[in-house]
Amino acid sequence: xxxxxxxxxxxxxxxxxxxxxxxxxxxxxxxxxxxxxxxxxxxxxxxxxxxxxxxxxxxxxxxxxxxxxxxxxxxxxxxxxxxxxxxxxxxxxxxxxxxxxxxxxxxxxxxxxxxxxxxxxxxxxxxxxxxxxxxxxxxxxxxxxxxxxxxxxxxxxxxxxxxxxxxxxxxxxxxxxxxxxxxxxxxxxxxxxxxxxxxxxxxxxxxxxxxxxxxxxxxxxxxxxxxxxxxxxxxxxxxxxxxxxxxxxxxxxxxxxxxxxxxxxxxxxxxxxxxxxxxxxxxxxxxxxxxxxxxxxxxx
Amino acid sequence: xxxxxxxxxxxxxxxxxxxxxxxxxxxxxxxxxxxxxxxxxxxxxxxxxxxxxxxxxxxxxxxxxxxxxxxxxxxxxxxxxxxxxxxxxxxxxxxxxxxxxxxxxxxxxxxxxxxxxxxxxxxxxxxxxxxxxxxxxxxxxxxxxxxxxxxxxxxxxxxxxxxxxxxxxxxxxxxxxxxxxxxxxxxxxxxxxxxxxxxxxxxxxxxxxxxxxxxxxxxxxxxxxxxxxxxxxxxxxxxxxxxxxxxxxxxxxxxxxxxxxxxxxxxxxx
Amino acid sequence: xxxxxxxxxxxxxxxxxxxxxxxxxxxxxxxxxxxxxxxxxxxxxxxxxxxxxxxxxxxxxxxxxxxxxxxxxxxxxxxxxxxxxxxxxxxxxxxxxxxxxxxxxxxxxxxxxxxxxxxxxxxxxxxxxxxxxxxxxxxxxxxxxxxxxxxxxxxxxxxxxxxxxxxxxxxxxxxxxxxxxxxxxxxxxxxxxxxxxxxxxxxxxxxxxxxxxxxxxxxxxxxxxxxxxxxxxxxxxxxxxxxxxxxxxxxxxxxxxxxxxxxxxxxxxxxxxxxxxxxxxxxxxxxxxxxxxxxxxxxxxxxxxxxxxxxxxxxxxxxxxxxxxxxxxxxxxxxxxxxxxxxxxxxxxxxxxxxxx
Numbered sequence: 001x002x003x004x005x006x007x008x009x010x011x012x013x014x015x016x017x018x019x020x021x022x023x024x025x026x027x028x029x030x031x032x033x034x035x036x037x038x039x040x041x042x043x044x045x046x047x048x049x050x051x052x053x054x055x056x057x058x059x060x061x062x063x064x065x066x067x068x069x070x071x072x073x074x075x076x077x078x079x080x081x082x083x084x085x086x087x088x089x090x091x092x093x094x095x096x097x098x099x100x101x102x103x104x105x106x107x108x109x110x111x112x113x114x115x116x117x118x119x120x121x122x123x124x125x126x127x128x129x130x131x132x133x134x135x136x137x138x139x140x141x142x143x144x145x146x147x148x149x150x151x152x153x154x155x156x157x158x159x160x161x162x163x164x165x166x167x168x169x170x171x172x173x174x175x176x177x178x179x180x181x182x183x184x185x186x187x188x189x190x191x192x193x194x195x196x197x198x199x200x201x202x203x204x205x206x207x208x209x210x211x212x213x214x215x216x217x218x219x220x221x222x223x224x225x226x227x228x229x230x231x232x233x234x235x236x237x238x239x240x241x242x243x244x245x246x247x248x249x250x251x252x253x254x255x256x257x258x259x260x261x262x263x264x265x266x267x268x269x270x271x272x273x274x275x276x277x278x279x280x281x282x283x284x285x286x287x288x289x290x291x292x293x294x295x296x297x298x299x300x
Numbered sequence: 301x302x303x304x305x306x307x308x309x310x311x312x313x314x315x316x317x318x319x320x321x322x323x324x325x326x327x328x329x330x331x332x333x334x335x336x337x338x339x340x341x342x343x344x345x346x347x348x349x350x351x352x353x354x355x356x357x358x359x360x361x362x363x364x365x366x367x368x369x370x371x372x373x374x375x376x377x378x379x380x381x382x383x384x385x386x387x388x389x390x391x392x393x394x395x396x397x398x399x400x401x402x403x404x405x406x407x408x409x410x411x412x413x414x415x416x417x418x419x420x421x422x423x424x425x426x427x428x429x430x431x432x433x434x435x436x437x438x439x440x441x442x443x444x445x446x447x448x449x450x451x452x453x454x455x456x457x458x459x460x461x462x463x464x465x466x467x468x469x470x471x472x473x474x475x476x477x478x479x480x481x482x483x484x485x486x487x488x489x490x491x492x493x494x495x496x497x498x499x500x501x502x503x504x505x506x507x508x509x510x511x512x513x514x515x516x517x518x519x520x521x522x523x524x525x526x527x528x529x530x531x532x533x534x535x536x537x538x539x540x541x542x543x544x545x546x547x548x549x550x551x552x553x554x555x556x557x558x559x560x561x562x563x564x565x566x567x568x569x570x
Numbered sequence: 571x572x573x574x575x576x577x578x579x580x581x582x583x584x585x586x587x588x589x590x591x592x593x594x595x596x597x598x599x600x601x602x603x604x605x606x607x608x609x610x611x612x613x614x615x616x617x618x619x620x621x622x623x624x625x626x627x628x629x630x631x632x633x634x635x636x637x638x639x640x641x642x643x644x645x646x647x648x649x650x651x652x653x654x655x656x657x658x659x660x661x662x663x664x665x666x667x668x669x670x671x672x673x674x675x676x677x678x679x680x681x682x683x684x685x686x687x688x689x690x691x692x693x694x695x696x697x698x699x700x701x702x703x704x705x706x707x708x709x710x711x712x713x714x715x716x717x718x719x720x721x722x723x724x725x726x727x728x729x730x731x732x733x734x735x736x737x738x739x740x741x742x743x744x745x746x747x748x749x750x751x752x753x754x755x756x757x758x759x760x761x762x763x764x765x766x767x768x769x770x771x772x773x774x775x776x777x778x779x780x781x782x783x784x785x786x787x788x789x790x791x792x793x794x795x796x797x798x799x800x801x802x803x804x805x806x807x808x809x810x811x812x813x814x815x816x817x818x819x820x821x822x823x824x825x826x827x828x829x830x831x832x833x834x835x836x837x838x839x840x841x842x843x844x845x846x847x848x849x850x851x852x853x854x855x856x857x858x859x860x861x862x863x864x865x866x867x868x869x870x871x872x873x874x875x876x877x878x879x880x881x882x883x884x885x886x887x888x889x890x891x892x893x894x895x896x897x898x899x900x901x902x903x904x905x906x907x908x909x910x911x912x913x914x915x916x917x918x919x920x921x922x923x924x925x926x927x
Contacts (some may be wrong), residue, residue, distance in 0.1 A: 015463055016623055017470035017641060018382070024476075025383055032379040033391065035372055038420070039444050040394050043409040044401075046419055050412065086318075094315035101308045112319055117498075118551050119327075120505025122525035123544040126532060127326035130333050130541060137329055162322055185304050194306040216400065223402020225508030226525065230532060243404035243508065250408060250512070262405040269400035276400075277393050464654035467621050471641040471648040472668035472719055482671070486658040568658045568699035 044266060051263035053256040062257035068237050069261060072245035078153070079228075079241060080221035083161040084168075087217055088210075091168025096202075098169075099176035100184075110173070116165045124162045125230025128155060151233030156241065159227035164220045171213030172206060175283075179205050208286070212279040219272040223265055330548075333541040345539040346546045350518050351527060358524040359550070361435065362503030365442035366450075369499045370492050372443070373450025374485075380451075381458045399448040407512025410441045435521060437513040445506060446499025453495035454488055461487060490565045497558040504551050571632050571722040571755050572597045573618060578627035580613055580779075587613040588624065589779035595723075598753045600746075602760055602770035606802065610779040611759045612651075612727055618757065619725050620644045631722060647716030647754075651728040653708045655700040661711050662687070662696040668719035686714040689748075706737040713745075717752075726758035730765060742769050763803050767791065775799050797916050800841045807847065807886050813838040818915040821881040822859050825913045838917045842910040844889040849875065849898060850907045858909040861886060863900050868892070875900060877908065 020028075052059050064070060097103075098110060116124065130136050132149040142149060149155045187201045203210075225243045232239040240248060242261055249258035334342060345351075380392050398406065414421040414431035424431060431437050461484065469479040507525040514521040522530075524547050531540035573595040580588040587610045595601050603611040616622040618629055620641035628637040636644055656664050663670075665686055669679045687693045690710040700708055709729060716724060729745065730738040746769050749756055760766050766773045767787040774784045775798075782802075783795040794800040811820025814835040818827040825840055850858065861877035864885065868874075873895040875888045886908060890898070900906070 015467065015621065017467040017621055018463065020382070020476060028375065028379050029383055029385050032376050035376065036391055036394050039447060040397050042419060043406065043413060043444075044397070046413055047405065047409050050409075090315060090318040093311040093318075096307060097312040097315055100305050101303065101312075103308075103312070109315070109319075112323060115323055118501045118505070118548075118555055120507065120525050120528075120544075120547060120551075122507045122528050123330070123505070123548060124326070126528060126540055126544050127330045129532065130537060131326060131329045133537070135535075135537060137332075158322070162326070165322060181305060188304055188306070197306065219400045219402075223400075223404065223508075225402065225404045226505070229507070230529060243402050246404050246408055247512070255412070258408060262402075262408050265402045265405050269397055269402070269405075272400040273393050273396055276396060277389075462652075462654060464650045464652060465656065467641070468648070468650060468654040468715075469656075469667070469671075471619060471621065471644075471646060472671065472715065473642050473645070474667070474671040475642070478671045482667070483656055489658075568660075569701050 044270075047259055047263050047266045050256065050259035053259065058256060059260050059263075062254075062260040063264065066257065068240060069245055069249075069257065071237050072240045072242050072261070073264075075153075075156070075240065076222050076242040079156045079160055080218055082157045083164055083221045084214060084218050086157075086161045087165055087168045088214060090165070091172050091213060092210075094169040095172035095176050095206075099173050100181055113166050113169050116162055119162075121159075121163050121224065121226030121228075122230055125159050125227040128159055128162075128227075128231050150231050151235060151239060153239075155231040156228055156239060159231045160221045160224050163224050163227050164217045167217035167220060168210070168213040171209050171216065175206050175209030176202075208279045208282045212276055215272050215275045219268055222268055327548075330541050330544060333538055334545045337538055337542065341538075342542050345536075345542040350522070351524070351543060353519045354522050354524045354527045355546070355550070357435065357438070357522065358504060358547070361438045361442060361523070362500050362506075365439045365446055365503050366496045366500040368439070368443050369446035369450045370496045372447060373454050373495050374488060374492065376447075376451045377454040377458050381455060395451045396448050398444050398446075403445060403506065403508035404512065406441060406444055407509030410437070410444065410509065411512045414440075432513060433515040433521070435514075438510050438521065438523065441509045441513045442499075442503040442506060445502055445509060449498035449502065450492065450495030453491045453498065457488055457491040458484075490562050493558060493562040493565060497555055497562070500558070501551060501555060504547070504554075572599075573723060573755065573757070574630040574633075575614070575618060576628045576630070578614065578617055578624045578629070580610075580617065580622065580624045586779045588617070588627075591627070591776075591779070591781055593774055593781065593784065595755055595757055598755055600749045600769065600771045601757045602766035602773045603757060603776060604760055604763055604766040604773050604802075605776035605782075606761060608778075609776040611761075611776045614776070615725050615727055615757060615759050618723075619646050619648045621648070645719065645721055647713075647719065647721035647724040649709070649712045649716050649724070649726040649729055651731050653700070653712040653732075655708060655711055655715070657700055660697050660699050661692060661703070664700070664711055665714045665718050667715060672719070682718060686718055689717070690714040704737075705733045706741055709733065709741060713748075717754075722755070724754050724756040726756065728759055728761070730762075731760070738765075745769060775802065777802070794841075794914060797839060797841070800914055800916070805844050805887050807842045807844065809840040809842070809882070811838055811840055812836060813915065813917055818913075821879075822857070823910065823913075824857050825910065825915055827915045827917075830917055836917055838915050840910075841914045841916070842912070844874070844887040845872070846910055846912045847886065847888045848909050848911055849877075849888055849890065849894075849900070850909065851898065853907045854909055858907040859886075861906055861908045863902055863904045863906060865902055866895070866900055868895065877906070879908070880905075 054062070062069070063073075094109070094113060098106060129150055131138055132142060132155060133139050134143065134150075149158070183205065184197060184201050187197050192200065223243055228241055229244060232241070232244060234240060234244060234248070242265060246258050246261050246265070249261065337345070376395060380388065411432055413419050414424060414437065416422065416425045418432070421432060431440050465483060466479055469483045474482065505525065507529070510523055511526060514523070516522050516526050524543060528540045528543050528547075531543065575591060575593040578588050578591045579586070591610070591614060593614070603614060605611045613622060617624045620636070620639060620643075624637070628635055630636065631644070641648070656667065659667065662683055665683045666679050669682060684693075687696055690713060692707060692710055692714070695703065695707065700711065703711065730741055733741065742765060758769070770787065772785065773787055773790050775782045775790060777798050783790055783799045790799065791803060794803060800806055809820035809823060811818055811823070812835045813827050813830045815833060816826065816828045816831045818825045818838050818840055820840045823840060827838070830836065853860070860880040862880065864876040864878055866873060866875050872889045873892060875890060877886045877888065878884070879886055888908065898906070
């Protein structure tokens, strides 16, 4: 019997050359915990603490008792999913083109997808105002046809979609590149139609990456502030999304209500993180499975 | 060239159309609006003392926070990759929270933590440390927002760092500190620069959190995006667009420079 | 400087990597640790270097106990299997590293590095980065880097493992010449017996955390201590038989085995290397086996002939010189007679007496 060579050496963490003295470890771990504690944990706890400043009933009446707050929640539940759907369709198309084909301008296209990351959300909103606003390029035409984009739902959706545009594509491209096209080529050679290929081969392979892309995109869409702030015109009960409503309530010195609404958004972030942890575990398992399938018992 | 897989033309067309409508056209509209101004008008809009001070604050605060974040990123990545301790996975997951948390929420809570009777302000304000409604407040909230970028760019590089390279340094007589400083850190530089650029880009455009933690006072705590909003609310669209173009141009140039810097820092890779 | 390794044991989880190992490396000696993967040879090398700590036992340099010293304090030159060069430093800075961390003066560093660059013949590549070098060049940089700190011993882990056959051959000879020049106590790990025999003064064969045999290449090759060593050192034909009255029998084969003169027969195994078997067209008395030619393979320096022994039904490997091959004019299906010029017999300890062929 030959023992596996991987058993031969200690795990990297136990190599003497990598061993840091105990005081160094304690110091660094302590510093890291302190940093995350102050920057992340205390603020999150504080959100909930302040949200429940008026008790549980106060919390729920702040959320659902106020007509404008209810509307803000509803509006966000319309705007964010719509923007996400747009970006998912785009993300799938872009990832398919970029990860599966080589063509001139491919790098430029990838850079263009990243561009919204480098544009301030406020500038994004401004650009929409310059096009669709009353004094914008399309303003007079829209007015004549009685269409409203700025200070209305379409503006909110477009602004949100702009800011969250890269997320799905950025998540999918590396996933698809890592998986490679072998399975898809095999499916085509076996006579799969394009839609069969997508539903039966591609989608099952990328589903975890796609799920995380969607969740992340959604979290950012629901939380978007700057771009929406500019295009909303902040009409009470009409164009306030949840984050805008948070600010408005703060301006009105209704801090518990503001924090109550903020706590809902915080929960959303926590759910997003949990999905991320789950997806990462899933992908790790899938990858381990795949490499096990490819190299059964191979030792060098 | 033979393309075995279907859908190249349609997927590329869809992606290009969407990008054109969503990104290219708005950018062109913005530049077009500005180019309808004379240079004097443009200059008068973008180079007022108030605007200059807003640029200085935006870039200064973003730089400062990106630098701090880079340092913290290396610390956190190191601890998460190298050490085992209870609740490590929780700590690891928490690092991503700023990425998913709406910036307005971050701004809201940061603005209330550091005031005189806030949870942290009650200890800091008596020491004359004002981390609410000040320039430091802006830097602090940008550090929060940039944190995941620097940790997540450095972490994979540190994870894949070869044990033998460290053992080589050790057997050649380097102390642990010398090994870190001369061997490990240089290998982390390119990733650190990438993380720096990402936090910087995020910081330059950030609005949602900053409006909460800053009192938006001109010449003091007013950032450039805030100035754009201000001009918009006064219906000065062209001035707003001019400032936006300056901000965009500056951001793109900076990111380009950092990109080149990152490439230079990887010059040893074949 | 000499190295003494005494009673080292090392466990990784429930895997015993070193099992009470003791080795002596003499002053100026070039020693090879030879064994299959998982035999503990790399672990032994790393314990000698201080990159791994043993659970028990001790490591002495000359007569000083180094067991508790870190690799940093031991002042050894260690070459890693995958070189572990510093990617962001050029060749010059890689070699200079050990001197720089010891805070040597700039001029001293310059002189020493240039001297080493000459020694490993890389003077022209001082400004290159590791990524721009070939495998053989990287190995030489790694060696120069290890030598720069004027180590007391040189330890090399599979020094040629990652190179292609031709470069490997060149570097082997080069390493041997280098060793003859600088005469530094050196230990290298390899799984390639040819490499060990060609380069080393002495070879230590390891298996499952234990030392099977230690000796000069000729010693080990001519007189393998046990079946494992015999088997590990290259192809071998195995015949199961019995010993009695100073003779070993396996079917038609008869081999002298004076070590066992008892009258009671015991099972034994007879090992014959392919080049120690002879092929004849007619039987030469009792020591030959009838066999049929299965295929011939005239490649390399000798002709490899595969046969099936009629009596045993097992396949035999024989190596012939081209000249002998031409004389015999062998063809597939021919019946020939095979006889050993030399054979090695092992009698398993405490083997059951009723063992039958």
